[in-house]
Amino acid sequence: MSVVRRVYLLDYGWLAGDGGWFLPGWGAATYSEKEPKRVWIEIPISGVLLDTDIGYVLFDTGIAPDAWETHTRAVMEAFPLIRFEDDNRVENQLRKLDLKPEDIAFIIQSHLHFDHVGQTAVFKDSNIPIIVHKKELQFALLMLWMGKEGAYQSANLDPLRGANWHIIDLPVFELAEGIKIYFSGGHTPGHVVLSVKTKNGSTYFFTGDHIHLPRELEVESKGWLLADYDEWLTFVKQLKIWERANRAKIVICHDPDLWKKYPKIPKPLE
Numbered sequence: 568m569s570v571v572r573r574v575y576l577l578d579y580g581w582l583a584g585d586g587g588w589f590l591p592g593w594g595a596a597t598y599s600e601k602e603p604k605r606v607w608i609e610i611p612i613s614g615v616l617l618d619t620d621i622g623y624v625l626f627d628t629g630i631a632p633d634a635w636e637t638h639t640r641a642v643m644e645a646f647p648l649i650r651f652e653d654d655n656r657v658e659n660q661l662r663k664l665d666l667k668p669e670d671i672a673f674i675i676q677s678h679l680h681f682d683h684v685g686q687t688a689v690f691k692d693s694n695i696p697i698i699v700h701k702k703e704l705q706f707a708l709l710m711l712w713m714g715k716e717g718a719y720q721s722a723n724l725d726p727l728r729g730a731n732w733h734i735i736d737l738p739v740f741e742l743a744e745g746i747k748i749y750f751s752g753g754h755t756p757g758h759v760v761l762s763v764k765t766k767n768g769s770t771y772f773f774t775g776d777h778i779h780l781p782r783e784l785e786v787e788s789k790g791w792l793l794a795d796y797d798e799w800l801t802f803v804k805q806l807k808i809w810e811r812a813n814r815a816k817i818v819i820c821h822d823p824d825l826w827k828k829y830p831k832i833p834k835p836l837e
């Protein structure tokens with residue numbers, strides 16, 4: 568029996584960026600098109616909330632509401648936050664179920680990029696366990712220590728020094744029955760994907776940034792946001808087999824059509 572009763576998607580606003588970040592074909596010069604037109608796309612920022620027997624589990628916390636003021640200019644130029652309202656604050660998303668930040672039992676970070684860890688500091692005072700792959704925390708801190716602020720931002724991680732971090736380092740970490748955290752790598756050295764099996768028997772994979780756009784799954788390739796293609800492709804192939812064998816649904820957290828396909832909190836996915 569699974570412990571997962573309900574699954575909700577949280578709306579943390581919208582980013583934009585050059586299509587080349589996501590798909591290699593977009594904007595790349597070719598023999599017959601030497602000066603291609605660049606593509607600019609808009610993507611939602613989302614998170615997942617699970618209502619389970621072990622409490623509420625939150626997967627990713629979106630972007631900092633003050634990202635324009637606190638993040639480096641370069642990252643905000645490349646990935647501008649184009650829509651963010653008070654409603655997109657994690658506290659206000661949780662309020663839709665009459666929950667407060669201290670009601671969360673566990674936070675799982677897909678990875679530590681600024682649009683996934685941006686509001687984790689909201690939970691620091693409640694001492695909530697923050698689960699992250701060891702390689703991800705190591706690499707993020709290494710980058711910041713070397714002064715390479717890009718998708719990892721000091722504004723997000725400095726306030727989390729001494730937070731209740733729990734590092735994991737297994738290919739699959741089962742938090743509880745029906746809640747599995749898979750190491751996927753690929754996009755970042757310690758990226759993980761969340762798999763959930765509900766009481767009703769549905770299986771979901773929440774991709775974090777392993778997949779940004781559905782088209783990446785079709786072409787089995789990714790743009791500039793790729794650290795390790797071998798890791799990335801291996802996990803994509805596994806995802807496709809799980810999708811076929813378990814009729815699993817792959818929920819792509821930055822899918823531009825996400826909100827056409829799935830309801831937002833307070834409505835559950837099922």
Ligand SMILES: [Zn+2]
Nearest residue numbers: 678680754776
């Ligand atoms: Zn990312």
